[in-house]
Amino acid sequence: MIRDSLQPAPAPAEQPLAPPDTQHRGIVARLPRTIRPYALLARFDRPIGWWLLFWPCAWGVLLAGGGDRWGLIALLLAGSIAMRGAGCVYNDIVDADLDARVARTALRPVASGQVSKRAAWVWLVALCLVGLGVLLSLRWEAQVVALASLALVAAYPFMKRITGFPQAWLGLVFTWGAPTGWVAVRGFDGGAPLAALYAGSILWCIGYDTIYALQDREDDAMIGIGSSALTLGRHVRAGVALFYGGAVLLWAAALWLVRADGLALLALLPMAVHLEWQVATLDSDDGGSALARFRSNRLAGLLLAAACYVVGNAGVG
Structure with missing residues (x-):
């Protein structure tokens, strides 16, 4: 029964199997x-989505x-790939x-009807x-923190229907890994730097997803859904x-603490310079420019990870 439910509905012959903004190559293209x-x-x-998560x-x-x-870290990467996929489904x-x-x-x-909703639920x-x-591989405190995000995750798809700033809700959801990762190492100890790290991460997410939303402004306006763009x-x-400036200030506070x-x-300087480059070179009327700057946040994440490693490896005060 499950195998039958996982059979996608046939796509029309003239319809491509992938949406136009896909990075449809590599392993996925060979499936x-x-x-x-x-x-x-x-x-x-x-992959940019699970990198950002x-x-x-x-x-x-x-x-x-x-x-x-x-x-x-490897476990959290695997979890990010799976749960980002589940969130997208x-x-x-x-x-739909x-x-x-x-x-x-x-x-x-x-x-497009290539996958039925029933099959999508099975895949989810x-x-x-x-x-x-x-989740079960983490210490119990981290399990509690991770599970606390489920209500936020479940509500997110509806936010664009009721608010003009759904990116703020996405920021709460998509950066929840910061407290999960911290608590997985230190338990519930040392809340001040964690609070600053998480708050800065929320602003970063609002900023990059506002850039991403530039691609859909006309369509969003036409169908009546909200976006920060x-x-x-x-x-x-x-x-x-x-948003980016606030993120950098909060991250500076987290590292300083x-x-x-x-x-x-x-x-923190390389990350700050990179975010400044995104803003300075963004053409808000060019979807290609917006998508490129959005995707560059994979590098931005690496730059802040390096900063956290250098500071955290010196010892938490």
Whole structure:
């Protein structure tokens, strides 16, 4: 029965199997056509999403002094890949009607009928079981923190229907790995640097997802859903600069609380320069420019991870 439910509905001959913004190459492109829609549904063709979910996990571990906890970091990476995939499947089930009306998302597997909603739910459960395996490998305090995010995750797909700033809710959800990673190393000890790290991560997420939302402004306005790119209007660049600037200040505070010397601020400088480059070179009227700057946050995450490693490895104060 499960095998039957996982058979995607046949796509029309003239319809491509992948949406137009996919990075449809590599392993995903080599998968059999019967399996490929499920990889696309979980966004395995777009690794930027799980990198953005993973980096806050790594920051929490590294800033907490877990620079030698490579096994834990690998587990959190696996969990990020699985749970980002599960989140995308859930989002597409909820948003199938909206996705079908937006050019960039109309060919997503559920919206286009390549995968039935029933099959999508089965795939969602399978991905969640992988995440559960990772969860059970963590210390109990980290399990509690991770589970506390479930209500936020479940509510996120509906935020764009009721608020003009769904990116703020996404920030709460997509950076929850920061407290999870910290608590996995230190338990509930040392809340001040963690609070600053998490708050800065939320602002970072709002900033980069505002950049991403620039691609959909016309479609979002037409179908009546909210986004920060629409809310900010012609002030998008200034808004992103404000979010990124606030993120850098909060991260500086987090690093300083761990090691109160010039090394903390020096370690953060590459990340600050990179975010400034994103803002300075962003063309808000060019979807390609927005997508490139959005994807560059994979490098931004690595830069902050390096800063957290340097400061956290020197000892948590």
